[in-house]
Amino acid sequence: MPAQTAAKDPATPKKARPKKAPGWTKALLAFGVVLLLLSASGLVASRYYLGKLTDNIQTTSSVLDDSTGKVESGKLPDGAMNLLMLGLDTRAGWEQKGEQSRSDTIMILHIAASHDQAYMISIPRDTMAQIPADKAMGFGGASAKINSAYAYGSMNGRGWTGGAKLATKAVKELTGINFDGVVVIDFDGFKGILEAMGGVYMCVDKDAWSSHYVIVNGKVEYAVGANPDNAPKNALWFRKGCRNMAPWEALEFSRIRHSANGDYDRQKHQQQLLRAMAKKATSNGILTNPGKVADILAAAGSSLKMDTHGVKVTDFLFGLKSLAAADLMPIKTNGGTFASIDGGQAESINDATRDLFAATAADKLPQFLGRHPEMLISDGTAAKS
Numbered sequence: 001m002p003a004q005t006a007a008k009d010p011a012t013p014k015k016a017r018p019k020k021a022p023g024w025t026k027a028l029l030a031f032g033v034v035l036l037l038l039s040a041s042g043l044v045a046s047r048y049y050l051g052k053l054t055d056n057i058q059t060t061s062s063v064l065d066d067s068t069g070k071v072e073s074g075k076l077p078d079g080a081m082n083l084l085m086l087g088l089d090t091r092a093g094w095e096q097k098g099e100q101s102r103s104d105t106i107m108i109l110h111i112a113a114s115h116d117q118a119y120m121i122s123i124p125r126d127t128m129a130q131i132p133a134d135k136a137m138g139f140g141g142a143s144a145k146i147n148s149a150y151a152y153g154s155m156n157g158r159g160w161t162g163g164a165k166l167a168t169k170a171v172k173e174l175t176g177i178n179f180d181g182v183v184v185i186d187f188d189g190f191k192g193i194l195e196a197m198g199g200v201y202m203c204v205d206k207d208a209w210s211s212h213y214v215i216v217n218g219k220v221e222y223a224v225g226a227n228p229d230n231a232p233k234n235a236l237w238f239r240k241g242c243r244n245m246a247p248w249e250a251l252e253f254s255r256i257r258h259s260a261n262g263d264y265d266r267q268k269h270q271q272q273l274l275r276a277m278a279k280k281a282t283s284n285g286i287l288t289n290p291g292k293v294a295d296i297l298a299a300a301g302s303s304l305k306m307d308t309h310g311v312k313v314t315d316f317l318f319g320l321k322s323l324a325a326a327d328l329m330p331i332k333t334n335g336g337t338f339a340s341i342d343g344g345q346a347e348s349i350n351d352a353t354r355d356l357f358a359a360t361a362a363d364k365l366p367q368f369l370g371r372h373p374e375m376l377i378s379d380g381t382a383a384k385s
Helices: 023-039 043-054 146-154 159-175 190-197 247-255 263-281 290-300 313-318 321-325 351-361 365-371
Strands: 081-089 102-111 118-123 128-131 142-145 181-185 200-204 208-216 219-222 235-238 241-245 304-307 328-331
Touching: 043 313, 081 159, 102 146, 102 159, 118 159, 118 263, 118 351, 128 146, 128 159, 142 146, 146 159, 159 181, 159 304, 159 351, 190 247, 190 263, 190 290, 200 247, 200 263, 208 247, 235 247, 241 247, 247 263, 263 328, 328 365, 351 365
Parallel strands: 081 181, 118 328
Antiparallel strands: 081 102, 102 118, 128 142, 181 304, 200 241, 208 219, 208 235
């Protein structure tokens, strides 16, 4: 069945390749790579590989300030930490046209005070939010979807640092959470990382179809110019069940949003992919193969941009090495359903999600989730049964 077992990337003529790098994919890169590096065999090797990676990371100290982060100390916090990961929706030619990127993926990574447990919280991109004013930017504030904050901040040549700064302020305004680091992630190296890993093991919880690929004469092809609302007769289907997915398959499955819960299903699938990456990155097949580690670093390239709030990047990443053995707990917001407002053009945050944000800010997520187990997202293993 080609819809399930195709192992090769579908051949796509250059003119037919999509010009848009799907925004959600970019937020999946950072932590999988970090886990790989932190798990590399031994202290010396880890520091060596981290040094190789950080040579290519763009860094700044201008994103976080006293309004969005704790007081800068130049060392990793001893207690709980919160990282903000922003994945950009950037299209070819936008800079020439004066158009701006939006952070279509916004993910909070909460690290418990023990530094051995991590939680992933995705903020819906269509959430109506107050984008705070910033006098230095000449921005007077706005009521808009939260994914637009990055666009406002990056205008007038301010680039990724301005975009990340205003996006971080907007997330802080919405959630009440202070941040210890911000990561902005580009798409360039992501597919290469998955290819260097050799794909990942993923579970499909219910049949779903792709709006970007079709089956032609038994082969998977890119559907040029297509983005239908209903499955065409020759749609590429992902059938319920668990299997090893080729890199392009895993990316496409995580991109799917034509479902009952739309973007929330996509959030769930992207978090599944992140967990699958982390598991694969810490497997013996990766850790015992220096060549694979080198390939993954090469694929990552300059995809990462970071503000570590005054901490050296190597110290920041190496200080989280205990997370290599930790489980990543994905958490639902808004019960996994679209909380429609403004005629369905945007959504709001419900009371349970506000309580979730408060528990995150107070480092009380285990207690909160003990009372709200329904907010945990399954990793899809139930699809086996």
